[in-house]
Amino acid sequence: MVSTSPGRPSFAPIKTQRAFEVICEQIRAQLAAGTLKAGDKLPAERELAVEFQVSRSALREALRSLEVAGIIRNVKGVKGGAFVQTAEPDRIVQAMQDYVHLGDISLNELTEARLALQDIIVRLACERATASDLAELEAIAERTKQETSVEARYQCAVEYYGVLARATKNRIFGIFVDSLSAILHEFVQGPDYETLQQSLIESRFKLVRHLREKNEAAAVAEMRKHLERVHRHVRKNSKAAKR
Numbered sequence: 001m002v003s004t005s006p007g008r009p010s011f012a013p014i015k016t017q018r019a020f021e022v023i024c025e026q027i028r029a030q031l032a033a034g035t036l037k038a039g040d041k042l043p044a045e046r047e048l049a050v051e052f053q054v055s056r057s058a059l060r061e062a063l064r065s066l067e068v069a070g071i072i073r074n075v076k077g078v079k080g081g082a083f084v085q086t087a088e089p090d091r092i093v094q095a096m097q098d099y100v101h102l103g104d105i106s107l108n109e110l111t112e113a114r115l116a117l118q119d120i121i122v123r124l125a126c127e128r129a130t131a132s133d134l135a136e137l138e139a140i141a142e143r144t145k146q147e148t149s150v151e152a153r154y155q156c157a158v159e160y161y162g163v164l165a166r167a168t169k170n171r172i173f174g175i176f177v178d179s180l181s182a183i184l185h186e187f188v189q190g191p192d193y194e195t196l197q198q199s200l201i202e203s204r205f206k207l208v209r210h211l212r213e214k215n216e217a218a219a220v221a222e223m224r225k226h227l228e229r230v231h232r233h234v235r236k237n238s239k240a241a242k243r
Contacts, residue, residue, distance in 0.1 A: 008043075009035040013053035023052055023062035028071070031084070042072065042082040096179040097186075105183055111231040114180055115224060121165055121173050122207075122223045126216040129167035134212050136163050141204040150193050154185065157196075160204060167211075184234070193237045200229055 009030040011023075030036040042048065042063075049059045063082055066072045070091045072082045099105075125133070137160060144156040158181045165177040203226040210219035 011048070011051050013051075019052070019054045019058040020062035020065060023054065023059060024065055026052075027062075027066060031071070036084050038084050038086040040084045042084070044081065092175050093178045093182050097182045105186075107187055107231065107235055110180065110183055110187070111227065114184075114227055117173070117176055117180065118161075118164075118223050118227060119220055121168055121177070122211075122219050123216055124168035124170065124173075125164055126211050126214055126219050128169050129211055133163060133167040134208055137167075137208045137211075138205065141201060141208070144196075144201050144204070145198075148195060150188060150195050153196050154188055157181070187234050188237075196230075196233065200226065200233065203229070 011026050011030075027036065027042075036042075043051070045056060045059055045063075049056050052059065063072065063074065067074055067082075070085055070088055073085050074080070074082050140156055140160045140163065144153055144160070147153045147156060158178075161177050161181060162174060165173040203222060207219055207222045207226065210222055
């Protein structure tokens, strides 16, 4: 095995027909262990191929796979090479959208997931939201009232739920919310879809008032009532919901 310097990840030789998959698994394992971190540069191709005991073509296939997955980025030039990427939440959202396109997510499944997730988010936001968060939520709700198109109101909703998730001070919730919003988008498109009713928009103002008052029970109840009305509205208007 090629000698390694202190702190450098050590990889085991590969002896399999699908060597590139095992290379990917080993690099992912080094990331999980913390031996590799965002910004780290992998050793040169020749050095890695010798250490893994694989062909350069198998190694390159693995690196391409990791690049497509958003784990590394390949930089050309004298100071180039394969670098470990920083986390990009947008890739998770895109993966969720791809899953929807390949599978068959029902509106009922989506609503159930949103109800469960928003219950937690609202409780945390009730405790942690700042005055700035609440003011931003109100501003988005006010702007929604001025919009008339489905797409514009949908984008306002995405922004509203994004700010609400951010108010929890836990970035993981933001990723989940963005993913579910991307799925909802599949149900609210088409020329026959109607814009949200005014009562649905007013509910967002009510939620902010409950959050400002730290009334957790009322805030949770308002969000649940709101999402159930959204569910009925989408079911009524969306052709996708009838699959």
